[in-house]
């Protein structure tokens with residue numbers, strides 16, 4: 127991924143200043159469009175233009191399984207990952223409905239689903255059939271994590287080649303809130319119990335078990351805080367693919383809309399690998415998963431929406447997308463005070 131990271135340029139803060147100055151000439155009291163103005167400034171910096179474009183967006187859903195699922199840390203069985211991949215391909219999941227609503231190009235990428243996925247329309251980039259159980263051994267080798275990151279970067283490059291001007295990255299993977307909580311606890315050196323939530327909806331009794339599994343895994347892996355090492359030891363193939371996807375989006379100056387908890391942990395890994403990538407991320411929504419607040423704080427991010435959602439798939443990012451569109455429309459379509467003859 128060194129080649130991708132080497133291409134990431136820091137955004138130009140002077141473009142941000144120009145964008146804010148231009149917004150202040152438009153027919154509204156300065157600052158009255160609130161955080162939509164900050165979003166517009168950010169999109170100008172990402173595209174290095176006062177006329178940014180985000181349409182059409184490309185939704186990419188990365189799917190993979192987790193060895194740690196065998197510890198009983200999810201409310202659902204592992205087969206649901208493959209079954210939902212088939213559902214995505216048929217167009218029946220929440221993300222399909224929301225992607226259609228925003229006119230997105232959509233791609234589903236198998237980076238590590240357990241078992242055979244032979245579903246027309248699903249991209250086969252399987253690195254292995256699920257990660258290893260990180261309670262007993264590293265989830266991935268660093269080479270496997272790198273291969274998944276590359277698959278994520280390639281998916282973003284396909285979206286770009288197909289004409290997308292922004293990307294919405296989502297994931298599907300039973301037990302991936304366990305992997306994400308473990309990665310986050312290692313990166314932030316934060317107590318596990320404060321980060322762990324119900325995921326797909328485990329009962330309170332099982333929550334204590336989930337916390338204990340992660341605490342034991344952290345002690346056993348002893349992986350420190352180096353992001354590539356933490357990702358390989360405790361992460362997931364879909365997490366790694368999202369890391370690669372976020373880095374590739376930054377390398378190509380595409381805004382990437384970050385979804386919920388799992389996507390934000392992947393975003394944090396990407397930013398730890400390359401701090402300049404942070405400026406290319408737009409945070410879509412605040413997930414109900416408790417760890418999300420900690421990931422967002424570490425990223426100094428305030429998401430656009432807070433709808434108490436905890437689905438994943440890119441669903442919260444897709445719902446936030448019309449706000450990016452609105453920020454572009456404000457820059458493109460609003461009259462200035464001078465042109466409209468409005469006194470100030």
Ligand SMILES: O=C(O)c1ccc[n+]([C@@H]2O[C@H](COP(=O)([O-])O)[C@@H](O)[C@H]2O)c1
Pocket residue numbers: 199200201202297298299300301302303304324325326327328385386387388389413414415418435436437438439
């Ligand atoms: O994105 C989120 O914030 C989010 C929060 C909780 C659960 N999920 C989804 O639920 C699955 C993981 O939950 P679990 O309980 O199996 O770890 C996975 O497919 C995620 O997409 C997603």
Ligand SMILES: Cc1cc2nc[nH]c2cc1C
Pocket residue numbers: 202206210297298299326437438439
């Ligand atoms: C049905 C179902 C759909 C999902 N989408 C993302 N994670 C999910 C988990 C489950 C269980």
